[in-house]
Amino acid sequence: MYPTIQMPFEFTPFSVMSKTEAKEYYEWFLSIIPRRIETLQGYVESSGSLVQLDLTQDSLISLWGWFISRIEQRKLTSEEMNEELELVAHWRRPEVKENVLKFSKDTENQIIDIGIYFSTVLLHSSNQLKWMVIHKPRNHVDVNQPVLAGTGKIRLNPIRVVDVCAARALNDAGNINMLSNLYVVVTVRGKECPNCEGDEMRYLLTEELSAKNSRKSILECNSCGWTENLDGSVWSGEQVRIMPMTTTELENLN
Numbered sequence: 001m002y003p004t005i006q007m008p009f010e011f012t013p014f015s016v017m018s019k020t021e022a023k024e025y026y027e028w029f030l031s032i033i034p035r036r037i038e039t040l041q042g043y044v045e046s047s048g049s050l051v052q053l054d055l056t057q058d059s060l061i062s063l064w065g066w067f068i069s070r071i072e073q074r075k076l077t078s079e080e081m082n083e084e085l086e087l088v089a090h091w092r093r094p095e096v097k098e099n100v101l102k103f104s105k106d107t108e109n110q111i112i113d114i115g116i117y118f119s120t121v122l123l124h125s126s127n128q129l130k131w132m133v134i135h136k137p138r139n140h141v142d143v144n145q146p147v148l149a150g151t152g153k154i155r156l157n158p159i160r161v162v163d164v165c166a167a168r169a170l171n172d173a174g175n176i177n178m179l180s181n182l183y184v185v186v187t188v189r190g191k192e193c194p195n196c197e198g199d200e201m202r203y204l205l206t207e208e209l210s211a212k213n214s215r216k217s218i219l220e221c222n223s224c225g226w227t228e229n230l231d232g233s234v235w236s237g238e239q240v241r242i243m244p245m246t247t248t249e250l251e252n253l254n
Contacts, residue, residue, distance in 0.1 A: 002106045003039050005032070014144040019135060022144040026133050029146050033116055040113040053117055055124045057183050065176035067114060068169045072104035103166065111166055115159030118179055119148055122158070126150070126187045148186075156186065190219045195226035205249065206237050217249075 008028065012021050041053045044066060051062040076084070080102070085093050103111065123129050132149045134142050147155040165178045172178075189200035201219040208214040218235045220227045227235040 002043060002109045004105075004109055005036065005112060014142075015138070017144040022133055022135065025144070026131075026146050030131060033120060036113045036116050037120060040110075040117055043110075055121050057121070057125075057180055060118065060121060060179040060183055061176050063114065063117070064165075064169075064179050067110060067166075068173050068176065070107070070110070071166055071169060072107045073101040073170075074104050076100050076102055103163075107166070111162050112159055114179075115157075115162040118162060118183075119158035121183065122148060122156075122186055125183070129186075150186075193221035193224060193226055194228075194232075196221060196224040199223040201226075201228075206235075208237070 009024065011025075012018075014022075017025070037053060044051050044053070044063070047066070049066050051059065051066050053059055053063065076099075081097070081100070084096050084099075088096055119131075128150050129148050131146055132155070133144060134140050134147060134155060135144065137143070142155065142157045142160065145157055147157045149155050161182060162179070165182075169175070169178065185202060188203060190203055191201060193199050193201050199221055201221050204218050204220050206216050206218055216237075217230055218227055218237075219230065227237075229235050
């Protein structure tokens with residue numbers, strides 16, 4: 001059984017938290033980060049793994065490889081299904097009714113601690129990131145939750161990111177680079193955006209859907225969405241797949 005997180009106060013759902021409650025949660029969340037990383041490391045070691053949480057990009061690969069083989073699901077109870085249905089629009093309810101599985105409690109707790117570790121690796125690697133809380137708008141998916149913010153408009157909830165990656169891993173268990181690739185997207189930046197001058201641009205790879213081996217490197221602004229080729233000309237792709245660059249691919253640009 002994975003050690004659970006114990007809150008020293010009664011939890012109020014994020015969507016209805018007051019600013020005072022959000023502040024209390026935020027301060028408590030930051031205070032438990034070192035302890036939760038120690039908990040994760042101890043549990044990993046107790047499983048017989050040699051993975052070391054040393055705040056490196058490589059540790060994200062090793063940790064994810066350890067985790068994806070341990071992802072567990074369980075069937076939703078009738079009460080949980082009714083709660084899920086209450087949260088979505090009427091027209092989406094048939095779709096929700098088909099999703100009868102959710103992560104087990106053990107997996108949910110591991111996702112939280114891996115998210116905490118992922119955030120710590122990002123902060124260790126970039127002095128432009130910091131914790132903050134989003135209070136408005138009330139319908140924001142991460143309202144009143146701790147998120148990482150950089151110089152632009154993008155806000156990243158590392159726990160939500162890991163939760164999404166875990167869901168994708170159910171169909172892509174062989175990809176142990178998910179967190180590592182996201183690390184590159186968040187921490188590696190190019191030049192300042194020439195369109196809005198409000199953010200640095202990130203490196204991406206594009207691949208035409210109609211042609212294999214047609215990968216091309218581009219730059220995209222997180223704030224305004226401006227995209228350009230590496231030579232500064234405007235990029236104008238259409239039916240393409242967009243992917244984050246790996247560290248090796250970034251090194252090959254130089």
